[in-house]
Amino acid sequence: LAKTTQPISMDSYEGQEVNITCSHNNIATNDYITWYQQFPSQGPRFIIQGYKTKVTNEVASLFIPADRKSSTLSLPRVSLSDTAVYYCLVGDEGYSTLTFGKGTMLLVSP
Amino acid sequence: DVKVTQSSRYLVKRTGEKVFLECVQDMDHENMFWYRQDPGLGLRLIYFSYDVKMKEKGDIPEGYSVSREKKERFSLILESASTNQTSMYLCASSSGGNGVQYFGPGTRLLVL
Numbered sequence: 001l002a003k004t005t006q007p008i009s010m011d012s013y014e015g016q017e018v019n020i021t022c023s024h025n026n027i028a029t030n031d032y033i034t035w036y037q038q039f040p041s042q043g044p045r046f047i048i049q050g051y052k053t054k055v056t057n058e059v060a061s062l063f064i065p066a067d068r069k070s071s072t073l074s075l076p077r078v079s080l081s082d083t084a085v086y087y088c089l090v091g092d093e094g095y096s097t098l099t100f101g102k103g104t105m106l107l108v109s110p
Numbered sequence: 111d112v113k114v115t116q117s118s119r120y121l122v123k124r125t126g127e128k129v130f131l132e133c134v135q136d137m138d139h140e141n142m143f144w145y146r147q148d149p150g151l152g153l154r155l156i157y158f159s160y161d162v163k164m165k166e167k168g169d170i171p172e173g174y175s176v177s178r179e180k181k182e183r184f185s186l187i188l189e190s191a192s193t194n195q196t197s198m199y200l201c202a203s204s205s206g207g208n209g210v211q212y213f214g215p216g217t218r219l220l221v222l
Contacts, residue, residue, distance in 0.1 A: 034211075036211075041216070042213075042215060043202070043213025043215055043216055044200075044213050046210040046211070046212075049210065087152065087153065100145075100152050100153040100155075101152060102150065102151065102152035103152045103153075
């Protein structure tokens with residue numbers, strides 16, 4: 001089972017870049033890495049997904065080193081509305097190894 | 111937009127009651143999931159289903175069962191609710207292997 005480890009919390013200020021790292025030492029060959037964002041009283045929402053190297057979309061970038069034992073979610077120029085819990089998910093097509101991390105609470109201050 | 115709905119936002123039940131949590135998705139997704147979320151523990155997978163009438167146990171299936179009679183609907187059943195099942199329950203669906211999961215708003219269940 002690919003267990004994931006994330007920092008419990010992070011603090012930042014508006015306009016800064018935030019990098020959240022997830023460790024997944026036992027990631028399997030077929031596992032993908034997916035990040036979700038969750039606001040209070042809502043279900044998690046998809047941010048970005050990757051398998052290796054770097055992936056970028058309109059809201060974030062995901063950096064995955066060659067050994068794939070970790071991944072880093074990068075949020076450019078955060079705003080107050082980015083205050084949320086961020087989850088790292090590692091899993092494969094069979095879903096039998098789906099594992100969410102415990103989440104990182106990001107607090108963005110003015 | 112994909113929509114995943116859950117039958118209740120809040121539920122209060124008594125110990126020993128049978129509890130049904132319903133989840134419906136409108137995007138013809140093959141896969142559906144039930145998670146529970148507790149402070150400090152993140153999301154933990156209870157059961158998932160990859161087709162009608164098919165189900166697989168997740169990390170914490172004890173005390174729960176599921177039913178998927180139609181593709182769009184996935185039910186979580188607590189046969190005899192206990193206080194340690196007080197939690198937030200989240201349903202999700204996805205269209206295939208490694209597909210993005212779309213979550214419902216959650217049901218906050220309190221068992222007294």
